[in-house]
Amino acid sequence: MTDEASRDGDARARPDCDDSPHILSEQARGAEDGTSGDDAFHAFWADVVADEIEARDPDDPIVIKGGVSPSGVAHVGNVNEVMRGYFVAEVLRDRGHEVRQLFTSDDRDPLRKLPRKLANADGEIVGLGDVDAGALGRNLGKPYTAIPDPFGERESYAAHFAALLEADAERLGVPVEMVSNTELYADGTFEDAVRTVLSDLEGVRETLGKYQDKVDDEYVPFNPVCAECGKVTETVTAVDLEAGTVEYACTDLEVGDDVIEGCGHEGTATFREGKLPWRLEWPAQWDVLDVDFEPFGKDHAEGSWPSGVDLARTVFGIEPPVPMVYEWFTLGGEALSSSAGNVVTVPELLEILEPEVVRYFFALHPKKARDLDLERIDQLVDRFDRFEEAYFGEVDDEELTRFAERAYPFVVGGSPGIDRPADADPADRVRFPYTFAAVLGMVEDRELREQLARDEGHVDDDTPEWAVREALARVERARTWAERTDNEYNYRLQTALPDVAFDGDVAAALDDLAEFVAAGHDGEAIQAEMYETARDHGIEVADFFEAGYRLFFDQPQGPRLGEFLGELEREFVVARLRREA
């Protein structure tokens, strides 16, 4: 659960709470990808979690759940809910269990305020101005499943959002079963849970009262949907267990400083025509879905988890699932926030990273706070490459190798980025260092990219075709990264001669440099010669480099030019320096 707002508006931060579910043992938590000597040690945290689940002797299929409240934008923060559960599911499957991975959408929750941003069906973020914001405004207070899709494509706002999450999971190669809370209420799955709660109002109040100030003797934890205006209401005036109904009044709903006005209607609702407040809905989900394991963000660890555990035992008579709290990660050093625009969606991320690199990020220890820095995404890719090398025994790092030996097969197995012939030997794979891939991205031509990679020794005659194809796919991503961040790799080699003119001294210097290159020199020598040539002709070094950048990139600046030219085909460089082609 990753939503930043409290689920039913009353989560109280309990920063000093020490009964939060730190289930991961010290040995696994200590080191990043840790190691220790004893036999029971697991180098991969998902094995530690799987041990805890197995220790409870669950029936197959083992049920792993994630969940989310529909909001405007599905972003990479939500991926925690998907990928953390996925690795545990895969480890359990590896141990011979049947596993279902569920993803619940809390879609009977009311829309409490207008989102500032929304994601369209392609995962692109748009502002409210791009949709019918008026329709959204008129539907405040109604369940997400009762609000039209702002993009007019799905049956509801909730369905639109759920489809985004499901598509993101698919893009990462994770099969999840989406579950709609609204459907669980409507089809009667939750009916017994609601009855259980309303049959034991005193017990529920007593337990819940330990965690929430608002619980008094009048409190009825059921929110019917008003038959008149369709809004979720909070005022239940009577409960009829025999008939399976409640009486309610459609009163105002307070949302922070704002009020969503009720229509005043007084009516009757069945146990299927409303919802439990989040603090009870969560344990009710564990009950009806037989959840064995659920990862969640630390907001819940301090809020609804302790009360959920209590209510599961005292009200529903079940054991709560094995929990796992994951640290949130930051994006460029700042908290993820779709309203503040500090957010990246999965489709955006996959334009610059292979799916297996994204999966790797979520295979790292969930207890450690991390930053996803798009400006320096090359560092994450470098770490992935090293992790992969460790799996293939190419790195002298025992700790990393133990982690990679266990986790790597789960990171690449099922990744949509890994598509190799059946007879491929994975050890033959080629990964261009990401910044080198960015340099290759400066040239348009695939053949030239491959030639440059051969010149640098990344590809040779023994490299299988599939490995070349995979390696070159990274070039496209690195090029997109250069464009997005407009960094030092964001230049394009001009295949046609740009429209440029130079004065006599600069022109003569370019001709001299052409002679030097034609004689056959490597990039470093060309770089040094550029300084010499400029001095010989009495021109500023900066002016000479600028001339070069204009010739090759049609820009006043660029990468280390001499070394870059050393990578290119000699005839092309010579002709361009002579302004002939």
Ligand SMILES: [Zn+2]
């Ligand atoms: Zn109403």
